[in-house]
Amino acid sequence: MNDVFAVSAAPHIKQKISINSVMWQVVLALTPALLIGIFFFGIQSLFLTIYAVAASVFTEALIQKFRKVPITVNDGSAVVTGILIAFNINSSAPWWLPVLGSIFAIAIGKQIFGGLGFNIFNPALLGRAFMMASWPTLMTAGWKFTTPMNNLFQSSINGLNNLPSNFPEVVTSATPLRVVKALRDTTQISSDVANTVMDNLTGMNTLQDLFWGNVGGVIGEVSAAALLIGAAYLAWKHIIEWRIPVSYIGTVFVLIYVFGGINGMFSASIMLPIFHILSGGLILGAFFMATDMVTSPVTKKGRLIFGMGCGALTVVIRLIGGYPEGVSYSILLMNIAVPLIDRYTVPKPFGQIKR
Amino acid sequence: MGFKTFPGGIHPHDNKVFSKDKKIEVMPLPEKIVIPLSQHIGAPSKPIVKIGDEVVAGQKIADAGGFVSIPMHSSISGKVTKIAQFNHPTGALVQGIEITGDGEDKWIELVDESNFMDLSAKDLKERIADAGVCGMGGAGFPTHVKLSPPEGKKIDTIILNGVECEPYLTADYRIMLEQAEDILAGLKILMKIVEAKHGVVGIEANKPDAIKLFKKLLKNEKNIKVVGLHLKYPQGAEKQLIYAATNRKVPNKGGLPMDVSVVVQNVGTAIAVYEAVRYKKPLVDRVITISGKIVKNPKNIKARIGTFYSDLLEYCEGTTEDIGKIISGGPMMGFAIPSLETPMTKGSSGLLLFDKKEAHREQENVCLRCGRCVDICPMNIVPSFIAHHVRNDDWDSAEKSGVMDCIKCGSCAYVCPSHIKLIQWIDIGKIKVSENRTN
Numbered sequence: 001m002n003d004v005f006a007v008s009a010a011p012h013i014k015q016k017i018s019i020n021s022v023m024w025q026v027v028l029a030l031t032p033a034l035l036i037g038i039f040f041f042g043i044q045s046l047f048l049t050i051y052a053v054a055a056s057v058f059t060e061a062l063i064q065k066f067r068k069v070p071i072t073v074n075d076g077s078a079v080v081t082g083i084l085i086a087f088n089i090n091s092s093a094p095w096w097l098p099v100l101g102s103i104f105a106i107a108i109g110k111q112i113f114g115g116l117g118f119n120i121f122n123p124a125l126l127g128r129a130f131m132m133a134s135w136p137t138l139m140t141a142g143w144k145f146t147t148p149m150n151n152l153f154q155s156s157i158n159g160l161n162n163l164p165s166n167f168p169e170v171v172t173s174a175t176p177l178r179v180v181k182a183l184r185d186t187t188q189i190s191s192d193v194a195n196t197v198m199d200n201l202t203g204m205n206t207l208q209d210l211f212w213g214n215v216g217g218v219i220g221e222v223s224a225a226a227l228l229i230g231a232a233y234l235a236w237k238h239i240i241e242w243r244i245p246v247s248y249i250g251t252v253f254v255l256i257y258v259f260g261g262i263n264g265m266f267s268a269s270i271m272l273p274i275f276h277i278l279s280g281g282l283i284l285g286a287f288f289m290a291t292d293m294v295t296s297p298v299t300k301k302g303r304l305i306f307g308m309g310c311g312a313l314t315v316v317i318r319l320i321g322g323y324p325e326g327v328s329y330s331i332l333l334m335n336i337a338v339p340l341i342d343r344y345t346v347p348k349p350f351g352q353i354k355r
Numbered sequence: 356m357g358f359k360t361f362p363g364g365i366h367p368h369d370n371k372v373f374s375k376d377k378k379i380e381v382m383p384l385p386e387k388i389v390i391p392l393s394q395h396i397g398a399p400s401k402p403i404v405k406i407g408d409e410v411v412a413g414q415k416i417a418d419a420g421g422f423v424s425i426p427m428h429s430s431i432s433g434k435v436t437k438i439a440q441f442n443h444p445t446g447a448l449v450q451g452i453e454i455t456g457d458g459e460d461k462w463i464e465l466v467d468e469s470n471f472m473d474l475s476a477k478d479l480k481e482r483i484a485d486a487g488v489c490g491m492g493g494a495g496f497p498t499h500v501k502l503s504p505p506e507g508k509k510i511d512t513i514i515l516n517g518v519e520c521e522p523y524l525t526a527d528y529r530i531m532l533e534q535a536e537d538i539l540a541g542l543k544i545l546m547k548i549v550e551a552k553h554g555v556v557g558i559e560a561n562k563p564d565a566i567k568l569f570k571k572l573l574k575n576e577k578n579i580k581v582v583g584l585h586l587k588y589p590q591g592a593e594k595q596l597i598y599a600a601t602n603r604k605v606p607n608k609g610g611l612p613m614d615v616s617v618v619v620q621n622v623g624t625a626i627a628v629y630e631a632v633r634y635k636k637p638l639v640d641r642v643i644t645i646s647g648k649i650v651k652n653p654k655n656i657k658a659r660i661g662t663f664y665s666d667l668l669e670y671c672e673g674t675t676e677d678i679g680k681i682i683s684g685g686p687m688m689g690f691a692i693p694s695l696e697t698p699m700t701k702g703s704s705g706l707l708l709f710d711k712k713e714a715h716r717e718q719e720n721v722c723l724r725c726g727r728c729v730d731i732c733p734m735n736i737v738p739s740f741i742a743h744h745v746r747n748d749d750w751d752s753a754e755k756s757g758v759m760d761c762i763k764c765g766s767c768a769y770v771c772p773s774h775i776k777l778i779q780w781i782d783i784g785k786i787k788v789s790e791n792r793t794n
């Protein structure tokens with residue numbers, strides 16, 4: 001027998017899983033949200049997504065060719081980044097916005113660090129921050145309400161007297177979160193009025209619309225339900241794990257419930273935290289961005305701390321900071337802390353004697 | 356059903372179908388055997404025969420090399436033809452004694468003492484030591500040593516490991532079905548030696564008939580119980596089994612089961628103990644599973660220690676396709692060995708043959724930091740960190756990350772999407788850290 005037998009280290013069997021399968025399953029999990037986005041905002045959303053994905057993949061291939069390293073674009077990670085970039089813009093954005101965002105995300109967010117596995121920041125979030133900083137008006141203005149939501153706003157506003165002259169303007173061109181923020185910040189309207197608008201906004205109807213997708217926003221955030229279907233799939237396949245999303249969303253819930261009301265501590269109804277969770281990209285962020293494996297902690301305890309940190313920062317930004325949003329910046333900030341979190345959360349081995 | 360388990364773990368396909376319903380067959384006498392002098396943990400045995408000596412089956416041919424060691428016995432009758440280095444199931448080369456058989460199967464004189472339970476604990480232990488019994492589940496720790504806790508350490512529970520969580524392997528399953536009484540007799544001997552009040556037989560959920568059989572046999576036993584365990588790998592790892600069966604955690608950093616008043620023995624070892632005590636029969640044969648998709652006729656074979664893997668495979672009518680990999684033991688923790696001209700030892704639980712495709716391993720990629728390995732590690736350590744530290748030659752950090760606590764179950768490497776050879780890195784880490792400790 002002249003055969004040469006393979007002699008590798010154990011184990012000799014291997015689960016059928018690879019980077020490619022993980023990433024393409026993430027792509028699959030993002031598909032329901034993309035379909036809903038197309039349904040509400042039109043075919044334009046699909047085109048923007050295609051531009052973003054093409055730019056991501058092309059940039060990655062080009063840089064890898066330039067760096068003379070193997071070209072790994074079929075691993076699907078650049079596709080994920082592209083989709084997430086498109087998910088963060090409005091359907092009315094010009095074609096070059098997602099293209100530039102994707103190029104930045106891949107070049108500066110990923111390849112500069114050495115490619116997949118070495119990047120510190122979630123590339124898509126870095127791309128979004130870049131677009132926000134460079135074209136703030138394109139990123140925030142011009143997005144559309146879906147019709148029922150628009151009617152809801154109109155009716156709640158029309159029913160009010162004594163509104164400051166600039167208020168309807170704020171409302172009609174803003175996300176629900178902006179309105180809530182305006183209500184907290186404005187001194188121009190009476191608290192009665194503010195409370196009524198708040199109640200309207202956090203009413204069951206609005207929450208339902210937010211959940212199913214009957215509300216305006218960027219392409220990927222329109223339907224919490226569609227995102228959750230994808231997230232459930234990933235959790236089932238053990239590609240994302242519960243700790244980060246649960247601690248993230250849980251923290252937001254608690255902090256908003258305690259501090260989120262417009263009349264001081266504990267003045268919020270239980271609807272307000274739900275409203276916060278369902279709007280403004282928190283679901284997308286908690287399940288698809290904060291859970292990015294490369295840029296989140298490896299340890300179990302670390303993931304809990306990471307999620308809580310993201311939640312706390314999100315609430316701080318939404319309630320105190322200058323933006324009504326806050327999800328992406330909080331995740332980016334927590335990305336920086338990941339090495340530190342990992343270092344201090346190395347678990348005690350099974351059987352460690354407690355002291 | 357009230358099954359118990361441990362935190363972490365994985366669910367590989369158990370692939371036991373190939374051999375699980377095959378009754379144990381006694382292999383015809385091999386023409387030639389090799390008894391390696393190291394089949395156990397501890398000092399190698401010292402040969403007491405020389406080339407040309409005539410020996411019979413069961414005759415001692417090597418003395419124990421110390422207290423933590425065991426004697427070796429010839430498993431057939433014939434003539435000593437060589438004392439040299441031979442292949443070993445761990446892939447190494449090890450000193451061994453070759454015996455060419457005379458085809459007659461002459462034996463030493465055995466006894467049959469049905470009142471063996473009247474023997475003193477000391478006598479019982481002596482018979483076990485004389486028979487060269489060591490753990491037959493894998494590591495091969497000398498059994499009499501496990502039964503000799505230091506002054507002041509009390510053992511209250513003996514756990515018999517009938518988990519057999521490695522995929523493919525069915526040898527323990529078959530002996531549990533076919534030799535249940537012997538196993539329980541062995542357990543009672545073990546309990547008597549250390550004055551343990553409790554006996555536990557741990558069996559995994561994928562062997563319901565074995566669980567049922569033992570439950571039936573133990574109906575009237577107050578002190579011995581069967582514990583059904585969830586189907587999860589590595590349920591049969593010592594610390595994980597102890598935790599599942601008794602809720603006790605063996606301390607890390609070199610803690611032993613006896614630190615939590617437990618001794619674990621494999622079910623096969625229990626049979627060896629029983630035969631050593633009742634018949635004064637040395638450990639010269641065992642049941643081994645020969646399996647794999649390409650094996651023509653997978654079997655559970657009772658074979659003499661020292662039988663070559665090539666003979667075992669031939670008895671199973673060879674393979675249907677070219678062999679890509681030979682695995683000594685189970686697929687999770689076994690050793691890939693370069694040749695079938697390797698003798699089986701007291702710890703050989705299985706011989707697996709993989710085709711070229713099954714032998715194929717993907718290239719190692721970068722760590723995605725996905726945490727899958729962390730989620731399943733039964734020892735609750737961070738395998739990816741250890742790999743990272745070992746790559747950077749950072750032995751201190753590797754030690755702090757718990758490289759010495761790793762039980763090398765292989766679960767982490769099994770789930771890694773980047774195909775990182777975690778066990779290989781951990782192995783290097785273990786070696787380096789222990790070198791540094793002794794320096």
Ligand code: SF4
Pocket residue numbers: 731732733734735736737738760761762763764765766767768777778781
């Ligand atoms: S690190 Fe060790 S104990 Fe943990 S899963 Fe890997 S091999 Fe098993």
Ligand code: SF4
Pocket residue numbers: 298721722723724725726727728729738739767770771772773774775
């Ligand atoms: S499973 Fe592999 S890729 Fe994932 S963290 Fe562990 S070593 Fe890294």
